[in-house]
Amino acid sequence: MSNTILQYFGNISRTVLTLSEGLAVTTSYLFRKPVTIQYPDRTPKPLAQMLPKRSRGILELDSDLCTGCTLCMKQCPIDCIDIEIVKDETTKLRSLSKFDINIGKCMFCGICVEACQAQALHHSNEFEGGMKDINRLTLKFINQPKPVAKLKKDEPIEAKPLGSLIRPLLQEPWTSGAGSQIPLITQTHPASPATTNESQSEKQAQTQQDTDK
Numbered sequence: 707m708s709n710t711i712l713q714y715f716g717n718i719s720r721t722v723l724t725l726s727e728g729l730a731v732t733t734s735y736l737f738r739k740p741v742t743i744q745y746p747d748r749t750p751k752p753l754a755q756m757l758p759k760r761s762r763g764i765l766e767l768d769s770d771l772c773t774g775c776t777l778c779m780k781q782c783p784i785d786c787i788d789i790e791i792v793k794d795e796t797t798k799l800r801s802l803s804k805f806d807i808n809i810g811k812c813m814f815c816g817i818c819v820e821a822c823q824a825q826a827l828h829h830s831n832e833f834e835g836g837m838k839d840i841n842r843l844t845l846k847f848i849n850q851p852k853p854v855a856k857l858k859k860d861e862p863i864e865a866k867p868l869g870s871l872i873r874p875l876l877q878e879p880w881t882s883g884a885g886s887q888i889p890l891i892t893q894t895h896p897a898s899p900a901t902t903n904e905s906q907s908e909k910q911a912q913t914q915q916d917t918d919k
């Protein structure tokens with residue numbers, strides 16, 4: 707009988723002891739500086755500006771530097787990048803008519819960035835890419851055909867501020883030239899009558915030339 711009573715009160719004292727140990731740990735956090743921040747509206751500056759420079763944010767393209775070699779598209783293991791080149795048959799000039807990146811699929815591996823020798827493609831520090839419309843996850847960097855860059859060897863490359871190229875695409879709805887909204891997935895880049903789509907073999911030959919340079 708006396709053993710049962712002792713066991714009963716022993717259990718109570720152990721319960722009180724373990725409970726107070728747990729509460730002591732919890733209470734100590736009341737007096738420590740918080741290690742968390744109230745995201746997204748109570749940070750001292752936008753979180754993208756607080757990330758390390760080498761953070762792998764959403765990809766951005768500097769179309770002024772893109773040579774249209776399509777290496778990034780070929781290297782992407784899950785086909786996130788879609789590039790189309792048109793060639794003017796008269797002037798033989800090549801133009802980018804489409805450069806889409808599906809950020810809904812992208813796994814931020816950086817393989818395409820490493821493949822880009824022109825430094826036209828890089829990770830930005832932007833990571834908030836939530837869209838109401840799933841079609842807008844395919845970011846379109848080319849609105850109308852643009853001649854590919856012809857970079858000279860040893861020519862210094864002028865880098866644009868990180869994130870400045872991607873931010874408008876994440877904020878603004880895609881609009882046609884006339885300003886009317888059209889779904890991204892149906893956006894097309896019609897080639898002018900004087901241009902034709904390059905065949906796959908032409909693309910590969912050009913890529914090989916660019917690589918050899």
Ligand code: SF4
Binds near residue numbers: 783
């Ligand atoms: S970061 Fe990786 S997954 Fe994303 S587009 Fe580049 S190669 Fe593809």
Ligand code: SF4
Binds near residue numbers: 771773774826
């Ligand atoms: S690898 Fe670079 S230069 Fe070549 S198509 Fe891609 S972004 Fe343009």
